[in-house]
Amino acid sequence: MDTEFDSFLTELQESGELLGGEALGDPAGAQLVRWEEGPVISSGPYAAPGEHLAGMFFIQAGTPQRAEEILARFASPGETVELRPIANM
Template sequence: MKYVILIHSNPQPWGHPTGDYLADFQALPQAERDRISGDFERLLTEMQEKGELLGGEALGSPDAARLYRWDAGRAVSGDGPYSEAKEHLAGFFLIDVEDHARAEEIAAVFAGPGETVELRPTMWPGGDDR
C-alpha cells in the first residue's frame, strides 16, 4: 500500500530539517531533541532496508513557489502559495508498506514537536486507493 507523508511547517523561519526551526522543538532539552532526531534517523534507515521508502524531498522556501490556475481558457501563473496560509508544504515522503497500521506507525515518528504531518493514501489512475 502506497502512502505519501506530507510535512507541513511554518514558513518563517524556513529551513530543513524543519524541527530545527520550530520553537516547540527548540524549547525541548537537548537530550530530548537528540532522542527525537535519532528515532527519525533510525526509522529512515529501517524503511530503506525494508524497501518501504520509495523517495522523498525537502521543498524550497514557499516564497519561490508559483501557482498555476486555469483562467479564460488558459493556464495563468502567479505568486504562491497562498499568502494567508500559516503552514506550507515543507516536504514529502512516498512510502510503500504492508498495511495501514504500518503507515500510521511511520507517520507518528515523522510528527515532531510543532509540526503537522499528513498521511494520505495514493490513488491509481482509475481512482482506486491502493
C-alpha cells in the same frame, strides 16, 4: 532527535517501505497554476499564512495500519504531518 530520525529512515529504507523523498525550497518562491479556460500562473505560496510544505516522503506501507504507525513516528511537537495516498496516473 536527528540521529533517531535518521535511524528511522534507515529502518524504512531497509524494509523497502521508503520509496523516496525530497526537501522543498522556500515557499515564497512558489507558483500556483489554476485552470481558467487555460493555465493561469500566479505567485504562491498556496499554503495558508504560517504554514508551508517542507518536503515529502513516499512510503509504501502494506496496510493502512502500518501507514499510520509510520506517520506517528514522523510527527513531533509543533508539527503537522499529513498522510495521503498517491494518485495512480
